[in-house]
Amino acid sequence: MDRLFLAAFYILLSIAAFAFGKAVNRWVRHPAANAPTIAILVVIGVLLLSRQNYAAYMHHGGGVIAWLLGPATVALxxxxxxxxxxxxxxxxxxxxxxxxxxxxxxxxxxxxxxxxxxxxxxxxxxxxxxxxxxxxxxxxxxxxxxxxxxxxxxxxxxxxxxxxxxxxxxxxxxxxxxxxxxxxxxxxxxxxxxxxxxxxxxxxxxxxxxxxxxxxxxxxxxxxxxxxxxx
Structure with a gap:
């Protein structure tokens, strides 16, 4: 149950961080405020605050987001x-x-x-x-x-x-x-x-x-x- 919860949490965290980045980009309209960069910084911040490492993130849900890089590239x-x-x-x-x-x-x-x-x-x-x-x-x-x-x-x-x-x-x-x-x-x-x-x-x-x-x-x-x- 804990694994399922962490996986769901990290997947939702990644999606929410990107959505937040998109919102900031629409508001700020500056190249530095691009959605992917903001999403990365948000996820890193959450991991640091929760004292979780990157390996834990990738193992519990982050790997799903990483796997989606392939289909996302094809979608181009x-x-x-x-x-x-x-x-x-x-x-x-x-x-x-x-x-x-x-x-x-x-x-x-x-x-x-x-x-x-x-x-x-x-x-x-x-x-x-x-x-x-x-x-x-x-x-x-x-x-x-x-x-x-x-x-x-x-x-x-x-x-x-x-x-x-x-x-x-x-x-x-x-x-x-x-x-x-x-x-x-x-x-x-x-x-x-x-x-x-x-x-x-x-x-x-x-x-x-x-x-x-x-x-x-x-x-x-x-x-x-x-x-x-x-x-």
């Missing part, structure tokens, strides 16, 4: 399908941009981390940080990193992109919804796609495509770079 195909004609016309430029972003993300962070004295395990775990959490964990496990660390890097990286993408592009005077979607999807994965969807259907579609293509390209490139001892 809905806005993608609605923009098929437009995306088809720009297929080659989009693919070139996403591949360039994937290569940059896969190489830059590990090399910077290694140059600053980071351990080899951290380098391997950070390499696939720009893809969705489930994919990042699988890639990291394959090359000998720590999947749990890969999940943390993917989530933190996505949260950072969700906060800074819009202000940075605004400073650069880039207001094209397509550019915002591709940028958010490649660099911020699920977090970025969520931010893009809240901005416009077109941005959401381009972000969804970027998330999918980036996951495929990264899953191919990171093991190759690892086999070449680039990390």
């Amino acid at each position: 195909g809905i806005p993608l399908a609605r923009q098929t004609k437009t995306l088809t016309k720009e297929a080659w430029p989009i693919c070139a941009a996403v591949v360039a972003g994937a290569v940059s993300a896969a190489i830059s962070a590990p090399l910077i981390l290694r140059a600053l004295g980071g351990s080899h395990i951290l380098v391997l775990s950070m390499a696939p940080k720009a893809v969705t959490t489930p994919v990042a964990m699988q890639i990291t496990a394959r090359i000998g990193g720590v999947p749990a660390l890969a999940a943390v890097f993917a989530i933190v990286g996505g949260a950072i992109v969700a906060v800074i993408a819009e202000p940075v592009l605004s400073k650069l005077r880039i207001n094209d919804q397509r550019v915002f979607g591709l940028t958010a999807g490649v660099a911020g994965s699920g977090f970025g796609a969520a931010q893009a969807l809240s901005r416009s259907p077109q941005a959401g579609a381009y972000a969804a495509l970027a998330v999918g293509v980036n996951a495929i390209v990264t899953a191919i490139l990171v093991p190759i770079f690892w086999s070449w001892n680039l990390f």
